[in-house]
Amino acid sequence: MKRIYILLGLVLFTAACTSDLDQTPPNIANSASITDFKGVLNAAYFYQLSSVTPMAVMGDFRADNAKMVESPYTEFDVFTGNNLTQMNEQFFRPFYAALYKSILSANNVILNSTNATQVGEAKFLRALSYFKLVRVFGDVPVNLKALPLISDYPSFVRQPAADVYNNVIIPDLIAAKTVLSATRSTTGRVTKYAAQGLLGKVYMQMGNFILAEPELAAVVNAAGSPGSIDVTKFALKTTYASVFGSTNDLNSEILFATQISSSIKDEYAAVSASNFWTWYLGVDTKSISPVDPSLVTAYNANPGDLRKTWNIQVSGANTISPKYTKADGANQDWIELRLADIILLYAEALNENTNASGTNSASILSKLDYIRSRAGLASLSGTATTQAAVRTAILKERRLELAFEGQRWFDLVRTNTVSAEMGTSIASKYYVFPIPISEITASGNIITQNEAYK
Template identity: 25%
Template structure:
């Protein structure tokens, strides 16, 4: 992690020349000194540009390296998602071998997350100091200042949350350095401390943000209170069962905190479940149940020419594509999760093309827009990356109920989800044990959250990984062998780093 702060000031310089969510070629910029910083933070427009750049860096970190957000959260859940072999080594992660050189140097490298965090630190430090006079062009300088800082706190918290689920212990950087050349190199911080900082950032952000949006153009793609509550709920549940993997008993303090957090979110957020008639609109973006998503819409020319959905599509759906998509859905996923009359489930009918039953196509993200529509050329995927939504939160309530021993409530939540999506669903029977209902919960999560970056973490939290991820034995789990190794290139830049414990001597 050599001098991650080299990107800070150069990022600010770049912001003034780029549009919303477009931060490019940061590595090619020369660092600027603090004199430029002092010249930059003068107006509300400067602050808006800075937070826009922060979101741009977050998007880049999540989209980079084969859309890493899905690689970590879905791809290694072997029997739920798979990659057609194409010789690039990605298939290695599905056997539990994270040591392929390509994967180590890409998915094992967290530099882009730290570029995002570095920008958050700069925004927090500088916008906090902006005076009311500098913000005279906004109606309420205090609310504006709080809103920008609150969003930066959320972005920092989300970045650390994503990293600690992938690597466990990670360096904790909370300072914006005026002199990036001489910024300190840091060791990895224990994951308990990282998670505590995420919690602190979330609480601070909640106090600064509102539930709604002043500008509806910001809705769902920029953070508000609801976004932070959703992140906090996931943090509590992750910490409840993953802070100590030597035990399978959840920490009920964190479970109760998750419960309270979700209750507040549902009561005050104003989110509503999308009618199944409009099911596909959820993944185009900005639906009524959306809590936070990454903007990737062609409405703002922010579509993706390499989005996860395009990798599943063939020439039936995209002009000039080949007959065999790069990725496909494992047939076993469909047969195990949508058996018998469950094929009537709207999530089965809308999300999958099973014309080739050996290589089903996922259609969850298939809103293709051509920038040259007359000739159907320059295909871009116009589907926002949904990070948190109401259906996710509602189902987490079933997990919480099971941790508390309330099997009846969990069963009711699961069955309600099935009834909403299917005219004749297979329901969870009242005679089923708590363990059986947890299995049914994972089935329902697998249906609802497929290819949304959650499934592998669901399996880890609930200890249902052995049913799906055959390479993750109990022994390896207890050794935290689900975490990723750190790219060896980072050790040449930072002598204080240590390799992830499970991978010592293996990388």
């Protein structure tokens, strides 16, 4: 049962609007009349749901993990004269709209609730929303008001990504981690370590390894031993398979997930539950054979990797991913942040901060030993002896561990390895996606389009 969405219940309905920046969250009559903001906070959680399918597609299909086979969706693999704007209404518009609705709900809680925990959760969700927006679109409009007015439109000009990080995302996560519980939640609520882990991930995305390391270390050091049955702590699962599937939702490895239920429709699918899983399974004709051959090659370079069976399956003439099963998919949560991701990022930060000479290579790679051993593989310790080699080894491990979790494209961008890994020269203007045309029009062209899509 998806607790947060059940609490939200039937109070949500579609709000009429002229722009996604000036909507009141639909379960809010007037913030001045509200004394209990639980429903408003639940709305901020709920709106993350519609970002899931677009994030999955952008994170894996834009990269070398997955591919489209039907025009015009094959444009996801085109980096000259790219025309992704044809997919505006299918991918970018629902993503953009949902996240700004989550932000509006979070703003209402932050500005009006007197409950410190509620405010902490709202700040995390606002930070998560802006983090997704910045990674996808680059510069974005910033709204910190509970109810922006038409007269506020001039201020909705896109803000530099660096300013969004420094003025919104980072302060929100720092504030959140100071007030949220350090005890693992079994109901999907944000905790201190979810906020701290996301903060570390944000710093890594910015290339600030010095600030990332202590945040990531705090999460890693607070975790229980692998397989721990202490329900108050996060811990790695003993098998890769036990991380996934609806029966494993909110397991000990999950720092934060967007909860999904087949009974709750999202704005992306419109009439059904979230369908991110269909893209990986090849259910949609746009990508009946979604797995990119280069990912198969990457797994084959690691004979015995148990993750390959879980992530890749030959089905007739097609290669699909069974990571999210058809029977289970509509009820399986989307993992936003898990402990294995944080451990890999921590090793990466250590390598950048302490391994210029290469002397710490073995100890850094040993941080990945349990992740490797549960995949049926030997330690990487001793296989790479220079900082550059360790950097490459960790990026490869991230690809194998986090395949089809919407991470790959954003890893390539932040590590500046897009062209090298994709095997072709790709201009940086293609690192971001097109701003929804409807938002540009609704703003009276105050919001502008990214260079590659003008």
